[in-house]
Amino acid sequence: MTAIPDPATRTRFAIFRGPRVRKFMRHRLAMIGLLTIIFLTLACFFGPYLLPYDELYIDLRARFSPPLTGSHILGTDPLGRDIAARLFSAGQISLTVGFTAMVLSTLIGTVIGVVAGYFGGWSRIGLMRIVDAFLSFPSIFLMLTLAAFLKPSPTMITLIIAVTSWMEVARIVEAEVRGQSSRDFTAAARMVGAPHWWIMGREILPNVIGPIIVAATLTVARAILLEAYISFLGYGIQPPLPSWGNMLNNAQQYLDSAPWLAIVPGVAITLAVTSFNFIGDGLRDALDARSVQ
Amino acid sequence: MTDPVLSVRDLRIRFRSGGRETQVVHGVDFDIRGGETLALVGESGSGKSVTSFALMRLLPEAPRCTIEGSVSMGGVNLLELSERRMAQVRGPRIAMIFQEPLTSLNPVHRVGDQIAEAIRFHRKMSKADIRARVIELLTLVGIPDPARRMHAYPGEMSGGMRQRVVIAMALALEPDLLIADEPTTALDVTVQAQILELLRQIQRATNMAMLFITHDFGVVAEIAERVMVMYAGRIVEQGSLADVLSNPRMPYTRGLLASVPRFEDAGLKTGPLGTIEGFVPSPDNLPAGCSFHPRCPHARPGICDGALPELAAHGAGAHLVRCARSDEPAFGAEPAEVS
């Protein structure tokens, strides 16, 4: 059925054109957020090439050196490792975990939301009760339990975060899809005998992509925060692999003597999380169906 | 003749959005007298609803919207009143009812309380008196068992009953003028007939003036004494019901009337309906001269695309027509191309 080059694919991304983009660009905080994220990502992935030390190099003579002294821009940790190098490679892991967890949870949430919203009836009742059950379970507790039993690799942490954060997306998508399903163009498609997967994927999904993108952006922020949480508590990414969360963990006991150990990763987490939240707000305004004809 | 209840002169309305200004009403004049119903007819985009909102001062504030001209009631120009003074005019002087009764009713309050609220805001009356007045009003608008129904919530009533409640609310302070903006469009025909009958009765009893906004010439014939037809922000024809419906002189009015399927021809297969070619022009880009000329089957170059025709008297009476050719003897005798 899709052997012929398909003109419909072009339209699915029509949302990225014209007035919506302009509207997003006018949202100052969202633009600042976007630039910050781009900067953070570039820094984390390319920054290490510019630094004289890698994240595992131990410079015993320079233990506890404060930021901006000597050759260590952001100072060193108790073992004399370069904090800038650790921050960047930790960022690679934290951002990747956050982003991947977002993709997974958005996929899960979208599939469940679309199916529940489109079919309605018993499938809706069943699926949405599952969502409620997941939501009513304290997710931090669930995560810590899972993390305690499973080997805490970055992949495992990503999966755990994804499994505990798809419900929001599912709820949003379900409500949106239910609204679209009652519109006549869906009925028209059904009436020419279009199969369900086609109606869900081609007719309805493009109309709910806006809310999904917004939810996904906010999910990244949440996932980064969650990763920091569990790593901070010691159940997440395990040293010597650095992550923003376990850097904070290591910094605990030196809060008085070497506060920069906590401040540097703390600022990185705050920057990343607020930036994603700002982008989410900006997208919400820009993609709001009522705001643009 | 009595003085008009409402006198509108050279009403101009402009909207500003995104740095661009668009004029949607271009100098509208009319009077309404007590006990009279004036119908304002037009299609969507004609400016008829904006006009009625301007009379009630319900449009956004400047700079988003600029209103010029005068809207006088009892010697006072409503456009110059402060918002506080205007709030005292809405209700006792002018009231308005809308197409969708649900928008004027708060779903979480009982209908009786909502009417009482409207009275309490303007009149000092005892609780018992207000209650008696509410029951009186609900009886007036034909709601059965009003003492019980006043405790109902809007959601518990049918569309027709809700519109009756809205009318009762509008009549609560005995306004001099009622603006009715498509009040029956959302209702079934049988309910519409009842509401129109109700409005006629009330008007007979109270000598209230009514500005009735609609797109439906059938409803116009039911309720109005005088008719104004609006097109692209201007009145294009105005006159008595008989002038406009039986002897329309403006080609736009004729086109509209020809496009309505006629009851008497039901089932006779009388061939295609008359249509008006083209589209209502965008208010940003009105054609020169007569705004209707690009769509008009009678348009003549040099006559219709030059100067804007005046809204001029046709014949002896008060029949006004904005058409450069309406007085030509041959006009109307020539067959308009039926499309």
Added chain:
Amino acid sequence: MSTLIETIDLKQHYPIRQGLLGRPSATVRAVDGINLRIQRGEVLGLVGESGSGKSTFGRTLMMMEQPTSGSVLYNGVELAGRSHTALHPYRRRMQMVFQDPFSSLNPRMTVEDSLTMPLRFHQPALSARQRRDEAAETLERVGLPRSMISRYPHEFSGGQRQRIGIARALMVKPEFIVADEPVSALDVSVQAQVLNLFSSIRETLGLTILFVTHDLAVVGHIADRVAVMYLGQVMEIAPTRALFTSPRHPYTETLLSAAPQPAVGARRQRIAMKGEPPSPLAPPSGCVFRTRCAHAQAECAVARPVLRPRGPGHLSACIRDDLSLVPGVAEARPDQARKRMS
């Protein structure tokens, strides 16, 4: 003329549930036992007020949902109870035009995508180019230029969108179209254009149309026969002229007298309806109209009246033969009517 579609005692009931797993506490009888034949090539008007079940009837005919009971025979073949797949061959024979031109087109699809969509499922052998050509041709047939094919719905006016909706229905070359209030959301002058379009495609394509509307004047213009519905049941069916000039059911009389007419001196005596509309959850016994009928008698409550012949092709579900009802239109001389058209 032969029968294209026939319904036998067609019912569409909706249970009202309360709470999550609540048992049905009541039933809305949206369509309650309709026997109707639609002849090949005719336009059957279906009029009724809100809650009459006219739209539900149209949607059930289209098999958008399975009826609760009863039959829908298409060319003598039973459609009720058929699965999605078993209905597929019939989908291209019957299509629907919707009321709301803003919700009936997918805002994220170009006109081309919307129009070619039906062909994907009914003529998968066609190439993309062939589908595009078909779409462009159909677009011209409904009076829109080919060049508009790559535009999005928001670039069109309500009337143009309705034309696109009609074009989409025509893409699979159906024999039968259900038009559900297709002109009621449109301005008067645009409404006339769309009605003319319906008349012309009906003639050139030999379509059979069920035209669902609340507007008697519209139905009088377009329909060959008219069926009047009230609370899920058909009250009267007659050739259009006969229904307007000699209604045989008090409900039809009421509807005709309530319809506003754009002519001076058209204000007529109303035939008032008593009381308030009954709840569709608890329709009156016997004749469903009796609680509002000016001519109701004790017998009206006893049994549900059946449609009985009252003239050539004229059926009415009223037990009283002795009524002389007020016509909507006096029998006019046809020459007069013709003169007005010129």
